Amino acid sequence: MKAHVYVTLKRTVLDAQGQTVADALHRMQYRGVADVRQGKYFVLTLDDGLEHAEAEAEVGRIAREVLTNPVIEECSFRLED
Amino acid sequence: MKAHVYVTLKRTVLDAQGQTVADALHRMQYRGVADVRQGKYFVLTLDDGLEHAEAEAEVGRIAREVLTNPVIEECSFRLED
Numbered sequence: 197m198k199a200h201v202y203v204t205l206k207r208t209v210l211d212a213q214g215q216t217v218a219d220a221l222h223r224m225q226y227r228g229v230a231d232v233r234q235g236k237y238f239v240l241t242l243d244d245g246l247e248h249a250e251a252e253a254e255v256g257r258i259a260r261e262v263l264t265n266p267v268i269e270e271c272s273f274r275l276e277d
Numbered sequence: 278m279k280a281h282v283y284v285t286l287k288r289t290v291l292d293a294q295g296q297t298v299a300d301a302l303h304r305m306q307y308r309g310v311a312d313v314r315q316g317k318y319f320v321l322t323l324d325d326g327l328e329h330a331e332a333e334a335e336v337g338r339i340a341r342e343v344l345t346n347p348v349i350e351e352c353s354f355r356l357e358d
Contacts, residue, residue, distance in 0.1 A: 238315050243308075262307070
């Protein structure tokens with residue numbers, strides 16, 4: 197089973213990196229992009245035999261307690277069988 | 278419309294950052310994680326009125342040509358209405 201964890205800056209936090217990408221896209225003449233936010237993406241390969249509910253609880257803890265800085269970031273995740 | 282772009286190192290490329298996260302999780306007694314790969318995650322807010330097919334083509338170009346280093350990375354994306 198794999199878990200996909202997405203960590204992004206909170207909406208209220210300035211995302212300088214994303215803004216830089218957006219500016220670069222405009223300079224490079226790419227069209228249609230109003231805004232860019234950049235975040236982190238983790239793919240966790242979980243041990244075989246881990247039950248779905250157990251995996252959900254453990255990945256939730258890891259995402260919130262280790263992968264995310266709760267002061268400025270928020271996270272979401274999904275499990276893939 | 279929003280586009281979510283996921284950029285990860287190719288499987289054949291050593292992911293030192295992901296390995297460091299995996300080692301840290303083990304040291305911190307989190308259970309059930311066999312491997313971690315770390316990548317980048319971009320949320321692109323697209324201009325209103327962009328058609329779905331047009332958005333798909335433009336986001337595909339941006340993902341492949343700007344956000345991904347094709348030598349070592351691969352990317353995928355999805356559109357969200």
